[in-house]
Amino acid sequence: MNLFFQFFLTLLIGFAAQFFLPWWWVIAPIAFLIGLIFYNTHSIYSFLAGFLAGLLLWWGMSYYLSTLNHDLLAGRMGQLFGGIPALGMELITGLLGGLLAGLGALTANLGRQMIKKKNAVEAPSTSE
Amino acid sequence: MRYFKFFLSLFLSAGLVWLLNTSDPLGLASIPPLGNLLCPFTGFWQNAEAMGEYPAEQIHLPGLSEPAKVVYDSRMVPHIFAGNTKDALMVQGYLTAKFRLWQLDMAARSGAGRLSEIIGDRTIEYDRFQRRRGLPRGAQNALKAWNNTPDTLAMLLAYTEGINAYISQLKPRDYPVEFKILNYAPEPWEPLKTALVLKLNTALLCFKEEDVESTNTLNWLGSDIFNQLFPERPPNESVIVPDSCRLVDTLSPPPSLQTPAGTTGYWDVPFLQESPRDIGSNNWAVSASKTSSGNPILCNDPHLPLNLPSLWMEIQLHTPDMNVYGVSLPGLPGVVLGFNENVAWGWTNASHDVLDWYQVQWTGPDKTHYVFDGEERAAEQVVETIQVKGRKPVLDTITYTHWGPVVYQDRKDPKRDLAMRWAAIEEPNASELGFLLGINAAHNYDEFQRYSRGYHFPGQNMVFASSNGDIAITVTGKYPDKKAEQGRFIQMGNTSANFWTDYIPFEELPRMKNPVRGFVESANQLSAGPEYPHYYNGKFNTYRGRYLDRKLAEDDRFSLYTMMDLQTSNYSILAEEALPLMLRYLDQTHLSAIEMGMIQLLENWKFTFNVDEVAPILFDEWWNSLDSTLWDEFYHAGDTLAVLHPEKWETVTLLRSDPMNTFWDIETTPERESPTQTVTIAFQQAIGKLREHLGEVDYDWGKHHPVQINHLARIPAFSAPPLRAGGYPEALNATRSGNGPSWRMVVEMGPEVKAYGVYPGGQSGNPGSFYYDNFLQTWAEGLYYPLFFMSSADDNRQEVLCEGAFVPGG
Numbered sequence: 001m002n003l004f005f006q007f008f009l010t011l012l013i014g015f016a017a018q019f020f021l022p023w024w025w026v027i028a029p030i031a032f033l034i035g036l037i038f039y040n041t042h043s044i045y046s047f048l049a050g051f052l053a054g055l056l057l058w059w060g061m062s063y064y065l066s067t068l069n070h071d072l073l074a075g076r077m078g079q080l081f082g083g084i085p086a087l088g089m090e091l092i093t094g095l096l097g098g099l100l101a102g103l104g105a106l107t108a109n110l111g112r113q114m115i116k117k118k119n120a121v122e123a124p125s126t127s128e
Numbered sequence: 129m130r131y132f133k134f135f136l137s138l139f140l141s142a143g144l145v146w147l148l149n150t151s152d153p154l155g156l157a158s159i160p161p162l163g164n165l166l167c168p169f170t171g172f173w174q175n176a177e178a179m180g181e182y183p184a185e186q187i188h189l190p191g192l193s194e195p196a197k198v199v200y201d202s203r204m205v206p207h208i209f210a211g212n213t214k215d216a217l218m219v220q221g222y223l224t225a226k227f228r229l230w231q232l233d234m235a236a237r238s239g240a241g242r243l244s245e246i247i248g249d250r251t252i253e254y255d256r257f258q259r260r261r262g263l264p265r266g267a268q269n270a271l272k273a274w275n276n277t278p279d280t281l282a283m284l285l286a287y288t289e290g291i292n293a294y295i296s297q298l299k300p301r302d303y304p305v306e307f308k309i310l311n312y313a314p315e316p317w318e319p320l321k322t323a324l325v326l327k328l329n330t331a332l333l334c335f336k337e338e339d340v341e342s343t344n345t346l347n348w349l350g351s352d353i354f355n356q357l358f359p360e361r362p363p364n365e366s367v368i369v370p371d372s373c374r375l376v377d378t379l380s381p382p383p384s385l386q387t388p389a390g391t392t393g394y395w396d397v398p399f400l401q402e403s404p405r406d407i408g409s410n411n412w413a414v415s416a417s418k419t420s421s422g423n424p425i426l427c428n429d430p431h432l433p434l435n436l437p438s439l440w441m442e443i444q445l446h447t448p449d450m451n452v453y454g455v456s457l458p459g460l461p462g463v464v465l466g467f468n469e470n471v472a473w474g475w476t477n478a479s480h481d482v483l484d485w486y487q488v489q490w491t492g493p494d495k496t497h498y499v500f501d502g503e504e505r506a507a508e509q510v511v512e513t514i515q516v517k518g519r520k521p522v523l524d525t526i527t528y529t530h531w532g533p534v535v536y537q538d539r540k541d542p543k544r545d546l547a548m549r550w551a552a553i554e555e556p557n558a559s560e561l562g563f564l565l566g567i568n569a570a571h572n573y574d575e576f577q578r579y580s581r582g583y584h585f586p587g588q589n590m591v592f593a594s595s596n597g598d599i600a601i602t603v604t605g606k607y608p609d610k611k612a613e614q615g616r617f618i619q620m621g622n623t624s625a626n627f628w629t630d631y632i633p634f635e636e637l638p639r640m641k642n643p644v645r646g647f648v649e650s651a652n653q654l655s656a657g658p659e660y661p662h663y664y665n666g667k668f669n670t671y672r673g674r675y676l677d678r679k680l681a682e683d684d685r686f687s688l689y690t691m692m693d694l695q696t697s698n699y700s701i702l703a704e705e706a707l708p709l710m711l712r713y714l715d716q717t718h719l720s721a722i723e724m725g726m727i728q729l730l731e732n733w734k735f736t737f738n739v740d741e742v743a744p745i746l747f748d749e750w751w752n753s754l755d756s757t758l759w760d761e762f763y764h765a766g767d768t769l770a771v772l773h774p775e776k777w778e779t780v781t782l783l784r785s786d787p788m789n790t791f792w793d794i795e796t797t798p799e800r801e802s803p804t805q806t807v808t809i810a811f812q813q814a815i816g817k818l819r820e821h822l823g824e825v826d827y828d829w830g831k832h833h834p835v836q837i838n839h840l841a842r843i844p845a846f847s848a849p850p851l852r853a854g855g856y857p858e859a860l861n862a863t864r865s866g867n868g869p870s871w872r873m874v875v876e877m878g879p880e881v882k883a884y885g886v887y888p889g890g891q892s893g894n895p896g897s898f899y900y901d902n903f904l905q906t907w908a909e910g911l912y913y914p915l916f917f918m919s920s921a922d923d924n925r926q927e928v929l930c931e932g933a934f935v936p937g938g
Contacts, residue, residue: 023167024145032141043133061168069176073305073896077172079845080309093166093173096148100163103141110134 003049006038010053010101027054027100035108043109050105051098058097062090151311160311175305175896182930191218191289192936198223200929201916204891204899207444209921213565214286216445217461219934221290224441228458228893230304231437233314234840235459239263239324244516246312252514256524259512260535263331266553267323276558283565284319287461291317304894306841325459330552333586336667337483338772340395343617345772347394348765360665362777365654366673368589368601369638372656376636382612382663392487392618394769396539397546408669409476410860411591412649412676413599415642420685423878426593427691428465428474429869431862434837436848436901438889440871444918450569453917455871455887462564465871467883470571470595472875475588476650479666480607482551486531486621490543498529499622531621547621551608552585560584573598573641580604581634589650595877600641601648603655607632610663632662647680649673670777671701671858688884691874695860696910702776702858703735703747709783710750713807722822723815737856739830749814755779757810760795829854835908836865837888846895853908872912884912
């Protein structure tokens with residue numbers, strides 16, 4: 001459930017912020033800040049929550065815009081990138097968004113684990 | 129370990145962001161910051177226009193004096209309805225920026241020699257050349273003159289304000305996609321940029337000269353052969369205004385030059401990028417007596433380099449004093465080619481030489497002083513700084529003599545150079561700026577002529593028709609009044625006697641109004657007959673003009689539709705004249721069955737370069753091979769020296785009447801070839817080149833001669849796929865790859881104006897728009913759109929897409 005909230009919040013705030021902030025802000029710092037709120041014992045889950053949110057945000061938006069455009073520009077840009085079809089351009093965009101948000105969330109979680117460790121008394125979580 | 133993991137992850141995240149936010153991080157190619165380009169909220173996805181969505185716009189333009197309206201028709205042509213001309217131009221500026229912002233930026237940069245700022249090293253030579261031939265200086269000179277007419281300058285300022293109003297409301301995500309790919313931001317527009325756009329297009333059309341080539345060829349061949357091969361007037365010439373001498377009081381021939389032509393010897397200078405060859409255009413008008421409707425008809429198709437976004441943008445400007453429709457040139461306020469309710473006009477290039485070269489004799493190797501009228505004169509040196517993306521600026525010293533700039537140096541002789549005098553960069557009359565808006569609102573021939581007086585460069589043959597029944601043509605522009613042969617060869621720059629100081633008076637320029645024959649036409653041929661007393665020199669075509677003369681005389685029931693057929697005609701008089709002669713000389717004794725079949729095809733051919741025919745391929749290849757075997761001497765000489773090349777009509781002359789000419793010989797063979805041998809060898813070479821296509825079923829002219837229309841920055845993904853289109857440079861439809869009819873227009877000037885037109889492109893400059901290239905197929909097939917000349921904003925005779933409102937105030 002935690003994971004879903006993390007995912008959902010990253011998606012929502014990311015979407016809203018994307019309209020005002022430069023491209024990289026949206027994903028990395030926001031996924032990072034939200035990642036600080038949600039603690040996961042396994043950092044891979046943080047990465048996943050961020051990754052899925054970034055993927056859905058960037059892929060969904062590019063899919064939406066490109067569908068209204070009948071993939072006209074995505075097709076042309078794909079040619080510019082060496083012959084990638086429009087769907088491929090959306091996928092690359094989505095994966096990039098996912099990677100950026102995933103790394104942001106992962107860094108946040110690893111940061112929390114590091115600080116926690118410093119003042120920790122409990123046993124270390126299983127390594128991931 | 130945990131520290132390590134955290135910092136590794138932090139490092140990876142930050143590194144990825146840095147990598148994607150840096151232009152060309154690895155220094156491999158010019159790659160923009162990919163994160164921004166791919167981000168769907170800021171990058172190229174934002175330029176993907178939704179199809180079929182046309183939200184009603186309400187735009188605040190602070191400088192507007194009253195509300196204005198724009199109606200977009202089904203082809204996205206904006207029809208502007210404004211309270212006065214100034215308001216209309218402000219809206220025009222806004223909409224031009226909306227449709228073509230990146231093209232505007234590129235045009236101004238190209239003219240200023242500032243492309244390297246955004247492209248990098250690749251364009252340094254181009255920028256240097258633009259500055260060396262004085263385009264920025266010419267623009268400054270023009271602006272100086274325009275400042276003297278505050279009323280017309282106010283019009284340009286309104287247009288500028290419109291462009292800047294559009295730019296200032298843009299967020300980076302709204303920038304045209306090319307800005308994102310090249311990673312830079314639009315700059316504000318200014319009147320100087322309009323002057324730069326004008327100079328850039330002037331250079332496209334009248335930076336023509338063959339002074340170096342002519343001088344070298346004269347020295348190589350001697351004057352007898354030179355004059356025989358390169359006479360100043362071609363035989364069988366077609367002349368725009370045959371009886372031009374009636375315009376001039378005194379019929380004395382132009383005075384002679386002090387120093388004889390061509391005395392400066394050979395020149396070894398770098399090749400200069402001139403106006404493209406074979407560039408041409410057609411225009412004509414027929415009087416009411418020659419049309420089935422009883423109204424005059426005017427036609428125009430300027431042949432220019434074809435790119436995407438297109439050179440032209442269609443527009444209508446409607447105010448209480450003016451209602452004009454046509455194509456505009458992004459960067460210039462008003463309509464360049466078009467019509468209003470009373471008059472229609474169209475242009476073709478007049479190729480009179482306005483660019484001369486002078487030998488400058490330096491007094492020393494430092495090239496700071498030169499000999500002039502027996503004295504030493506100091507040259508002015510100006511250092512130009514060319515900013516280059518990704519590296520240090522390049523400095524270039526340009527030396528100015530009183531003739532003009534030294535564009536390039538003689539590679540062999542350190543004591544002399546070539547200085548350029550180009551009339552088109554000198555300070556114009558103040559009336560220049562008012563010309564376009566003047567003719568846009570003209571009511572009749574006299575008003576049109578009054579404003580034409582202010583027109584300077586590039587010189588144009590302006591055809592005219594009015595709804596009250598007048599047709600006319602005027603060779604319009606500012607032409608130096610030269611001495612005989614002045615500017616044909618390199619001139620001595622050591623004496624002021626070689627300076628031209630006067631221009632041909634406007635009243636004495638060749639013109640014709642309502643001639644008895646009922647038509648006027650031009651297709652870049654000579655303007656005036658041989659008796660015309662002002663000296664003319666330049667490059668002139670004959671075949672298209674002769675065909676027009678023939679067809680326009682033939683018929684007296686022309687309609688808009690027969691005019692479209694004529695405008696898109698692929699018939700060539702060159703083929704009509706040359707092919708029977710080539711076939712006569714061809715030795716058919718040793719031909720194979722396939723080759724005999726080809727001869728059959730050619731014999732049955734009607735000299736039309738239609739898209740689905742095979743014969744034009746055979747003729748074109750044979751003709752090209754004949755050119756290189758017959759004039760092989762010129763190709764060889766051209767390897768080491770800039771020389772002229774004989775014109776096509778010269779080949780026809782040799783075929784027709786000069787079998788003994790020594791040029792028939794092929795230099796590299798020991799024997800002396802006869803015309804039969806040379807023509808036959810050329811045929812075999814052509815067949816050899818076509819061999820690989822012989823088995824193909826539908827290999828036709830359309831496949832052989834695909835028409836490529838490239839993106840302005842040569843981005844292949846934004847270029848059009850090769851088009852199937854008929855045409856030939858010596859046919860009225862002078863279409864070839866990358867060049868051809870850039871705007872086809874036919875207009876009938878009756879009580880109700882009826883007009884059709886098409887250009888190869890689309891209204892939008894955005895590759896993510898459906899209006900980017902939607903006219904291409906129509907154009908390639910030789911079809912037209914009915915132009916919606918709206919009488920008012922409520923005119924509903926044709927479908928409209930959407931409307932927009934412009935309101936004064938912030």
